[in-house]
Amino acid sequence: MIRQGVDFVKVQDILADTPLENPADDRLGYAPFAKSLAEAICKFNDDEGLVFALFAPWGSGKTTCLNFIQYYIDAEKGEEKPLIVRFNPWWFSGHGDLLNQFFKEFRAALGKNDIFKELLGKLAGFGEIISDIPEPTGIVKYLGKILPVLNQMPEKQAWEIKEEIAKEIRKQDIPILIIIDDIDRLSADEIVTIFRVIKAVANFPKTSYLIAFDKDVVVRALKRVQRVPGDNYLEKIIQVPFDMPLPDKISVRKLFFETLDKVFAGTPEDLFDQTYFGNVFWDGIDHFLKTVRNVKRLTNALKITYPSVVGEVNPIDFLAIETIRVFLPDIYYLIRSNSEMFSGLADRQGNLGPNIEKLKLFHNQWLENLPEAEKEIVKKLILRIFPKLRAVFENTFVSDHNWRKQLRICSPDKFPIYFKFAIPEGQISNAEMKAFLVLAGDKNSFGKLLLDLANQHCLDGRSRASVFLERMEDYTEKEIPKAHIKNIFLALFDVGDHLLLPEDESRGFFSFGNDVRLDRIMFQLLKRYNNQQERYEILSEAFINGSALSTIVREIAVLSQQHGKLGTDADDEKERLVGAQHLEELEQIGLKKIKDAAASGNLINLRNFANLLYRWKDWENDEAPRKWIESELLTTNEGIVDLLVGFLSKSYSQALGDRVSRSNWRLDPKVLEPFIEPSTIIDRARQIFRDSPEWLKGEKRIALETFIKHYDLRAKGKDPNLEMNEASSSY
Template sequence: MFHADEPIKTSAEDKLGRREFAKYVSDSILAYEDSSCLVLGIIGEWGSGKTSIINMITEHLEESNKTNLKIIKFNPWLFSGQEALLLNFFEELRNNLGNEIKEKLDKYLSKLVPDQIGVQLGLNIKYNIKSSKSSPENLEKIKDDLDKSVENANIKLVIVIDDIDRLTAEEIRQIFQMIKIVDLPNTVYISSFDKKTVVKALEKVQEGDGEEYLEKIIHVPFEIPPLGSKEIREILESELKELFKEDINIEDTLPYLKNMRNVKKYMNLLKFKFNAIGEETNKEDLANITILELFEPKLYKEIYENRESFTSYPSLGTLNPLYEKATKKMKEIYKKADNNAKNILKSLFPLLNNITWPYDELRKEKRICTVENFDTYFKLSINESLNLSSDQIRQLIKATEDSKALKKIISKDNFLYLKFLNIHVDEIPPENIVNVLDTLLDIEFNHPDFYGCCSLSCEIIFKLLRKMETDRRLQVIKKSIRNGQSIYLALYTFATQGEEKLQVLGEKELESLINLLIEKLHRLAQTDLHGLFYPDTFGNIIELWNVIEPYGVDPYIRELMKDDHLLVEFIKRTTPRFNLQDFVRVDKLDKNEREDLIRRLEKLSSQKELANNAKRILEQLKME
């Protein structure tokens, strides 16, 4: 439910403790027995709740059940121009009076109002304005007759004129002149306005002191009791808890919210944004960035325009020159902000406090300071190339119940889904851990950042193993490796990770696992040599194989090089750092085998795409 900056209608809606003040004013009006016209002023700044108080005053008056009480409400802000203002006020007044009083009022107005107003009110036909204005009949006598008619009618008029401070300077003066003209007996005017605004306007359109002029019009000024910081805090806390369903820290937002109008404007914008993207954001960050959007628009724009600086993170340490350069603009913007804005910035971007948190935690909490989540706070939609929605994350975690379903989801975008599986690994139910391990060690990644996918998978594997009972870990991971297709990921995970392997598995268990990997490599090489070495991971596989079993790959490479087609693929997949003698016992090649290989390599080196790699292998052969 949005506040359209609307005032409350009844005392039951009052959250500011103003009902007693309103009741005091209404009781004073009811107790006023003098017949003289009385003008009350409900005075307060914009956003202080003047209209809400007037509504509660009229509510109390209506509940008094005084049969002779007649309340006339007039909002001059609804009409544009002085002529429309006068016309509508007099029309409203005439429509609420009995025929006798109305007739005398018309006669009185015919002497005072401009001709064009009289024409529209029908006074020219009734009284012939021109002749009536030149008539010798005394204006004072006409006014006396009108006053006596009102007194004899035994009615009490309460005329409410709200929002006077929203008018132009000329219209403000017109309103007060109108009150002076229609100063009927048994009548109480309730006028509401911001005193500073009205005084300034009066001084602009007439000579003299605006405050003195106002004092002559307003007989009894009622200053609205200002809201204290305690009341503002309580209201804001209540509104935010209703929206977020939890408490958040509001200390940094309070300096911007000094009155209810600002609170309403803030809550309206915050509710709109929360309804659009609330689930995809950190609630406290959303509350804070919304404060800047509303009250510090220039700063808000600067943050958005310097996205890279505000989302930099010291992966290489805060003293790294690249990090210092990246965050330079953020620090410059922070330095020129005022103290209130600085507090908000430090809350949004913890690096300004020289605090570094685990980046995955910041991602998981959907903080604005992360690359993945930054745009969401400004565009009201997630960046689909960097981020997953809360619904997609729930689907990802749900898919861990079934290996096929999980593989299907991860296949959509290997890196993106693995990244969020890693971030939310703690949410994977214990009974689904085996499914996830089976999936990771079976899937073939097709993402451009292949090694990034392997690194993420490795992190997930170790995190999940840590969640299992120690005596189950080896058995479960062995089963996943036996059944899985991704021999490279298994090698990458257990042949390269140092201390973490020993901490998770233990020395004997790791040795057993390495033996399983060696067995599987030999079995694959014997049954599908082409399938093992054809993928782009060929070079990495033989390097890691060599780590756990030096020269274990030797017989298979020698076999592979006997086939012209496989030799071509072998040459294509070698890199500048590839050294044949690291994997093949070149010195064990017999003379015929060596000479045949050299001859074939020399022939292949004439092909442009193979030349460099073939020549490098030739040089390595000839050095022996």
Template sequence: MDTDVPITKCIDDRLGRVGIARHIADMLIGAPADHSIVFGLSGSWGSGKTSVLNMVGELLSEASDPPVVVRFDPWNYPAGSDLVTPFLTSLASEIRKYNLKSRMKKRAEEALEAIADYVDALKPVTPRGMSSLVNLVQVRLARKKRKEERKTLAELKEQIGNSLLSLHLRVVIMIDDLDRLSNDTVCSIFQLVAAVADFSRVSYLLAYDRSNILRALRAVQQCDGDEYLEKIIQVPLELPEPAVGALSAMLQEGVERVVSHVQLSRSELKRVGLSVNDATSRVRTVRDVRRILNLFEADWRASVEKVAPGDLLSMSVLRIVYPKILPWIRTQAPGLSGGTGGGYLVSDAERCKKQYLEALGELLGDCGTADDALRLLVAVFPRVANACGLHAVSVSEAKLRIDRRIACPEILRNYLSGSMEAYAFPRELAIALLHSGSVDELKAILDEESNDVALTLVAVAGETAADMDEDRRSTFARAIIRSNPGESDGTGLLSLPFYGYESCLEKLFSAMGEGAASELLASEIKGLDFSHLAKMAHFVNGQELAYGRLAGKSEKPSEQLISLACLKRVERSIAQTLCDAQLSVEYLVIEGSRMLLYLWSCFDQRTYAARVTEGLLLDPLAYLLYASYQLGLYHSADETGWAFPVDFGNDISMERVVDSFDGALRSDAFWTLGQSVKLKLAGLRICVERLLEGAVSYSEASASCEQCEKLLDQWTERYAEGRG
């Protein structure tokens, strides 16, 4: 934890304010000697005024002829108490400490006596507990038994000024935190500075928040605070806000200090960086930074380090900037947390965003802050991003769990209840398997796509690929290639694009080097069946693009993970396997089959045309499955469904799609398809019909899951008798 303690030395300055402090110190040293002058340093709470005053004091002490510096703190005295006597006592005490030459001691004693006389004139009875200096001076005065008449206050003030002039002594009096005093005390300080203690060779440096001071003056003096302040402050100075880069560096260093003993993955480090950027854009002072870091550290410890640090930092920013929002998150948790499929309808998103802004505006009392709060929520909760149309995020609940994201419903519940120690991750088991499992053992785990341990294995292997030994990298890469493909409904590894097998395989190959990766891939891909080749299709296409082949417009050497010779061998293996395969409708349901067919069309156009275009796709159901690749799943605030994210493909006829449904629905193969595939085909029918009506655009030609279910029920009822 970092307490809100100001720096005391220039060497500790991290905000580039030494220059400001030096400028102020030079002005104080060069201030007129024949009268008092008041400098006012204005800045918001937490902006670092005290630190600047400390640096000014240090620089003044290093001057060739340093002045006497008096730090007077009105906070040490109860509201309403006399401040004049302790103020003058502090001044006398510092003069007495000053190392004067022996020939000046007599004049110094005269100055002290003059101050004591002034104290006595202003307040005849000195309170008990006064400084020993004042007591000694008063004893001296009692012994002396002055015979001269008592002088007026004006004469006593002049006597003090003359004494300081004769000493060639310059005095700088600093008073901090004026804005934290009561209204009456603020006015008393200004009266003290401007009238009671405006001695020659005495300069004042006052630090305050201008807006608070003005409110105090208006309340007590019943006047224009600006005009009043102008009469008191001869040299107004404004402390500029810290540089954004300096605050960002403090945030970054603070976060790194908190999590220094934990090794974060690249994705976690990236998320922390984004959170630091979000925090930087919302902090104005060092105090803001410290408060956020302190809450972040407290949450990190309380969560038993089981939550993604980037999310915890974003939550800390939310809770510091908008203190009212945490109770609101508790009530809204079911709608905020959870995974999302990545799509949304524009009309629904606009409506949902408006609802969020209205709710947050009512909570926070400002539409501007509501918009900012919403953007912070989006950084933590992907479902909010999708629902409001701010980002099309595709993330499953399993991935949220693996990433330790607060958006995972179970993690959010434990975070809000403060019981993270009861939450267990499958990471430890995954790491043990990764470092000891054989190819077959790892493959068996990976075949269980919905298993948290399997998903975590892929995540951990990708994160630690560079640190694994060569044998472990090779073992896990082979296990990934040999594992079963993901399910067609998107629940398998392919539904986790970042932590999925492709991303992990790329990291493993990158760590292995081109030679070893090429040798392994060439040997493993030979003899793979259609479903396993479909799982590899996206990776192969990525390598084609990296070499500037197929649709690639230019080479990208940094993305080339295998050799060109190996890539050509892979092409031949794919073409040969597909030429020999007995293609059927079932192949078109396999995840990645669309990309695999595309690659085949590039590698062997003649055979592809004969076997697919003029062969397999003549089957009505096969044609519909092929056409359904154009659909994308969307999620809005109220519903989920299917829509065309891009224009309909040139190789698909909408009229033929409609005509194919009757034959497809009469085939037994349609009714053996999985429920999710049948619902998608129902969505295809609805979307295409809406396009043919000509009343909507591609993005608006959507079909909700409810509409798809209703249409599928109608088909079931209509064709039940014929199939029976």
């Protein structure tokens, strides 16, 4: 599900990797350097030309600097300024016509000045001669044959024309500056060929070159092709080298922040923590913003990806993970594929996921494979957005500080959104959540919403109701208006039984379902009231008017536990949500509802039937549920089986080596003893199983068969619960 109502990025909003041309637009401090270099070039006036070189890394603004130099040269007054020829060999790489294009550019530039008209024809002839090479298939093959061809040509055909060109240039006494850019984008062989051309083919008098490239790239290329140190080779070609000044880091950051403000426009203010942003930025993001091109790469990526998840992710975490995606793609894919290693909490035993030893092995391994210069930066950035890793690198075990509500990437619920750039199907967006909670102003609307969500499902099979109830806990502290709490309770205790869905139950030692989620919501909302009387009044009204008997009875039982009932220790008086008298009155409300359901014949069909019988026994006496069972259920075969189905339960176990958990049906005869003597129905149960009537299907058959099996185990002096555990682990 993609967030609706978000304006996606327009093409014109993307920062093109286009160099600047006017020094007035300079934001990185290149203009003063360019002006000084332009003045030096203009003052140079010698028959022998020079080769100036401008060294700078990729993405640092070499072309912008060249543009500024040309701007200042064009602005010079007087005859000493050179005529400029711009040439970019990368445009023609692989086309087989680089020399032809070079001389076309040369002729076009000289043609702007009338005094060079006689020279144009000679340049055209020279260009045609040296460009007339069979099967031009690319710059390497094309230019690589220039010198051999020139050597084989009759001297009058090429060298005499070149000498005539040289004489004409000397006669006019106008210096020429040929600017060549993007040499470092060529292949190694092409780089070597360009330098050969500069020295051997177009080394005309009064003709200088200004070439710009990443020195490290070119040095490696020259060493690979020439088998000599690249620095030594360059020294023979270049007379005046310059290292372009690095961009002012403050200016680069300023450009980044200005662009980021536009990207994050529309982000809810409560999601942007300035302190957290500062920590994440200085601990990692700033390291990668070395050039303007880096800024453009990152902000352009954000302009594409952020609009689809704005308001559904923490903007700072999204910025951090996008920084990793753009500049460290291998680490990004590692994180994306290993959610349990990065998101959530860490614990020593591994009850909540991989144990600490497994975590340390995993994270130390990938970190070790990073370049030494990157290790500390990446580790700091990862630690900021994934606090779980503090257990690995700092031996500190942190707790969840409302990460889901803050839409943090370290929340397992939010983690997938950061890598899909959209809300996964079936999940509930932050915008939806806020809209849904508005419905709590009306109990009927809120109740209908809960029923609708119970019938909608996520990709993992859970109902959307379970997702909503989990998310609802993030808003119980203060976001839900206190005036809406009563309506929420009226709705929950009216439709709550329809939310007790088996597909929403977790498996394992820490299993829970929507019943537990409802418990937590009730407790959190009730604590918003200052006294027990107010809480009682809200609960009593909701229980009296509600139809969700299983949910009502369960919540009363939870309140009973606070008072030391049902085998639990009593909480301190100040921790109890209701008083002792309040509890007794609520129990009576629950008891009446149970007896009404029994009288109507509906009790046997309710969820948690066995639990309802136990509460009936606790709140009235042992005999009441016994008499009802004897008169209403034990008189028919179907009634006996329905009783057994009500006590049937399922547990899950996972043996060593199992990749998934195994389900086990349980129906220990002892759980029936408070209500009937199991021996009084065993013979009838065996007979029903032997007869196998047509209605004995599904859970009815499972319940009957499990009861007989476990009864026989008890008869042999064995505990069926232990036997089932041993059977599971033996697979």
